[in-house]
Amino acid sequence: MAVVAVGDFVDTKSVVDLIRSHFEDKYADLNGQVPATIPVYPVPSHDEPRFSCFGEAEAGGSAVVVSCKLPVTSFKTIADYRFSIVEGMFHNALNQRFFKISRQKDPPFFSCSSAGDNLVHPVKAYLLSASCKEKGTLQALESVLTEIARVRLHGFSDREIAVVRAFLMADIESAYLEKDQMQSTSLRDEYLQHFLRGEPVVGIEYEAQLQKTLLPQITASEVSKVAENYRTTCSCVIKTVEPRARVTPEDLKAIVSKVQSLEEAKLIPPWDEEQIPEEIVDNKPTAGHIVSQSDFPEFGATELLLSNGMRICYKCTDFLDDQVLFSGFSYGGLSEVAESDFLSCSMGSTIAGEIGVFGHRPSMLLDMLAGKRAEVGMKVGAYMRTFSGDCSPSDLETALQLVYQLFVTNVVPGREEVKLVMQMTKEAILAQERDPFTAFANRVRELNYGDSYYFKPVTVKELKKIDPKKACQYFDSCFKDPSTFTVAIVGNVDPETALPLILLYLGGIPRPTEPVMYYQRDELKGLPFTFPAGVVRQEVRKQMIEAQCSVQITFPVELKGPNVMEEVHLTGFICKLLETRIMQVLRFKHGQVYSAAVTAFLGGSKPSRVGNVRGDIAISFSCDPESSWKLVDFALDEVTALQEGGPKSEDVATILELEKRTFENGQQENSFWLDRLLRAYQSRFYTGDLSESFQLQDEWRNSVRSILTAETMQDALQRILPLPCKHQYTSVILMPQLPLLHQLLAVISALDQNQGKVALAAAGTLLFGIFLWRRLRRS
Numbered sequence: 001m002a003v004v005a006v007g008d009f010v011d012t013k014s015v016v017d018l019i020r021s022h023f024e025d026k027y028a029d030l031n032g033q034v035p036a037t038i039p040v041y042p043v044p045s046h047d048e049p050r051f052s053c054f055g056e057a058e059a060g061g062s063a064v065v066v067s068c069k070l071p072v073t074s075f076k077t078i079a080d081y082r083f084s085i086v087e088g089m090f091h092n093a094l095n096q097r098f099f100k101i102s103r104q105k106d107p108p109f110f111s112c113s114s115a116g117d118n119l120v121h122p123v124k125a126y127l128l129s130a131s132c133k134e135k136g137t138l139q140a141l142e143s144v145l146t147e148i149a150r151v152r153l154h155g156f157s158d159r160e161i162a163v164v165r166a167f168l169m170a171d172i173e174s175a176y177l178e179k180d181q182m183q184s185t186s187l188r189d190e191y192l193q194h195f196l197r198g199e200p201v202v203g204i205e206y207e208a209q210l211q212k213t214l215l216p217q218i219t220a221s222e223v224s225k226v227a228e229n230y231r232t233t234c235s236c237v238i239k240t241v242e243p244r245a246r247v248t249p250e251d252l253k254a255i256v257s258k259v260q261s262l263e264e265a266k267l268i269p270p271w272d273e274e275q276i277p278e279e280i281v282d283n284k285p286t287a288g289h290i291v292s293q294s295d296f297p298e299f300g301a302t303e304l305l306l307s308n309g310m311r312i313c314y315k316c317t318d319f320l321d322d323q324v325l326f327s328g329f330s331y332g333g334l335s336e337v338a339e340s341d342f343l344s345c346s347m348g349s350t351i352a353g354e355i356g357v358f359g360h361r362p363s364m365l366l367d368m369l370a371g372k373r374a375e376v377g378m379k380v381g382a383y384m385r386t387f388s389g390d391c392s393p394s395d396l397e398t399a400l401q402l403v404y405q406l407f408v409t410n411v412v413p414g415r416e417e418v419k420l421v422m423q424m425t426k427e428a429i430l431a432q433e434r435d436p437f438t439a440f441a442n443r444v445r446e447l448n449y450g451d452s453y454y455f456k457p458v459t460v461k462e463l464k465k466i467d468p469k470k471a472c473q474y475f476d477s478c479f480k481d482p483s484t485f486t487v488a489i490v491g492n493v494d495p496e497t498a499l500p501l502i503l504l505y506l507g508g509i510p511r512p513t514e515p516v517m518y519y520q521r522d523e524l525k526g527l528p529f530t531f532p533a534g535v536v537r538q539e540v541r542k543q544m545i546e547a548q549c550s551v552q553i554t555f556p557v558e559l560k561g562p563n564v565m566e567e568v569h570l571t572g573f574i575c576k577l578l579e580t581r582i583m584q585v586l587r588f589k590h591g592q593v594y595s596a597a598v599t600a601f602l603g604g605s606k607p608s609r610v611g612n613v614r615g616d617i618a619i620s621f622s623c624d625p626e627s628s629w630k631l632v633d634f635a636l637d638e639v640t641a642l643q644e645g646g647p648k649s650e651d652v653a654t655i656l657e658l659e660k661r662t663f664e665n666g667q668q669e670n671s672f673w674l675d676r677l678l679r680a681y682q683s684r685f686y687t688g689d690l691s692e693s694f695q696l697q698d699e700w701r702n703s704v705r706s707i708l709t710a711e712t713m714q715d716a717l718q719r720i721l722p723l724p725c726k727h728q729y730t731s732v733i734l735m736p737q738l739p740l741l742h743q744l745l746a747v748i749s750a751l752d753q754n755q756g757k758v759a760l761a762a763a764g765t766l767l768f769g770i771f772l773w774r775r776l777r778r779s
Helices: 012-023 078-102 137-154 158-177 184-197 204-217 220-230 249-264 339-346 348-355 362-368 393-408 415-434 436-448 468-478 495-506 564-589 625-645 649-666 670-682 690-707 710-720 740-749 753-778
Strands: 050-055 062-071 111-120 123-132 236-242 290-296 301-306 311-316 324-331 374-380 384-391 486-491 535-542 550-559 596-601 613-622 729-736
Touching: 050 249, 062 137, 062 220, 078 111, 078 137, 078 158, 078 204, 078 220, 078 362, 123 137, 123 220, 137 220, 137 236, 137 249, 158 204, 158 220, 236 249, 290 690, 301 495, 311 495, 311 670, 324 393, 324 670, 339 348, 339 468, 348 374, 348 415, 348 468, 374 393, 384 393, 393 495, 415 436, 436 535, 436 550, 436 729, 486 495, 486 670, 550 564, 550 625, 564 596, 564 613, 564 625, 564 649, 564 690, 564 710, 613 625, 625 710, 625 729, 649 690, 649 710, 670 690
Parallel strands: 050 236, 311 486, 535 729
Antiparallel strands: 062 123, 062 236, 111 123, 290 301, 301 311, 324 384, 324 486, 374 384, 550 613, 550 729, 596 613
């Protein structure tokens, strides 16, 4: 055994002394025998490929997996390290091709990836995994094997390897820049691999230097040779997983023979590379200018109002040398859309994302961003539209270019792109319908939100009603008017470098002559949803391969009064208290669960400056189906006990300490400060003075912490949750479906004697009919 300790220690000697005091005198009772060495069990190889075809009723979709087993190689010398880079480049280059294939017309698969994996000590594996449409496993397998054969015949191009090299160089540079800010867990894991697998620990400085030296020396032909390890003679196993097994091992063998014949006859053509534009932005915009500037030294931020109306707030930090985070928001979202248009508009982000929201197709953009650490995503919610990003300080220009492109690009849905998106969405919906946990989550939403159209899952039948043109037009309008957006930027920002880029790419976004999607937060439409007035206890029964059980108990929450923001903070403390106490009861007292979670959702209400805040508090856990309802009652009893008798003082002290530690740790993270800036702008008390809004956040938190005692916590439990809690809640349990015979017997047992005899005869006839149908179907 080994003990690894990594952290912010005053000195390492005291830690070593602690470890010795606790572990040095611990010895195994070997009765004088020599400790046994760890045995090595050989894994036999096989020249002929093996095939397996699985039918899995709960499968999330159809998939193909190709694995090739290889002896584990040593990892001790520079040559070993070099080969590990070559392997990584191979998988990376192959995955780039797979991604581009998945975005072609009528693609053979939706996604595919290649990776290495340490299976067991003597062997490692190369794994190809592809997800595809139902009845598409043979097409996916042929495409995957053909691509590997193409690499063996023609190799990767120099440009493909240059793209991969740039990605790896950017990753190692980022790690090197943040070498002094590395997470303790990363260092710990490095020492664990040293102990378990003998991997060397060299430090990021040496590794970065080594990788920068080796990467330029590795050629395309060297990387391409790794494809030899994917031959079907390399202890290969090919598996398919389908909701219902449709292919056979003979079908898989035929595909393997077909591709081998094509490769031997050299009938597989080279990879067809597409032309990649040099620049993300074709024509540089005209830079905007600063209309007004406000500095906030109390929390180290600067606010700018740009000439196009966009509001920018940036905060410079030194937490991570290679990180800049940003997020922009504007009020107004899907709640403003008519119910008849909701389905099409809600699909806008999905359809536009596949076509390309940054002015270039996703497959093309992937190559354009090679060697750059910059990503931007967007979301259209009920009450807000947001975009967010993460980049290296050196790639801030690229990230801001993407934001600029998001606002100036008009997404035009092409027939083939829409067909692909709809096919992928259809397969995803079918996969969700087979998934018991999705059915469970859908039922929870339907109950808790009164069957509101906003929370309903999309069905395959409804896909036909979607208008792609309307979806893309709505998406375009969501990110069109910069004057409605506020943007927060936090991280290693150098104002001298960043300000000209902000003015060029954010200030340069053209402002429409007429406002587009300009909404006052107090005038937004609220989502139509209602929580059940009483108690609802339901079971969702689904067929499962392994019997599992998930439970969710939900209470409605409505925060009222002039101190509603303090109530929001109190709700967070209530969740932590309930989670702690329910864990104590269900796990430590009754030994029935491993973990339990208590979460709050307060996003149901529109973000107006007045009115109550509506939402819910949910208790969730997994358990044995046999004891599920008993545990629901135990949890309700515990909440009732807290409402009636209050928590213990030590429980309150514990959650105060946990919140304090989370707050202190958060102050060393960029994401914490980004969230604080956004919450200050989105606060119902924000009227234009960011400093005041920021100060109020601290006052609300400190106010709640100062008054939090066992008595005030009891008052909050009675005020925020239904009182008593057992009078209004929903409880939904996901249960394994009973066998048909059990279901019939359960119904029959509930009938009187004469009705039971008739029902029993009918049940027997039904079962016999099902038996005959299955026999005929197999034959």
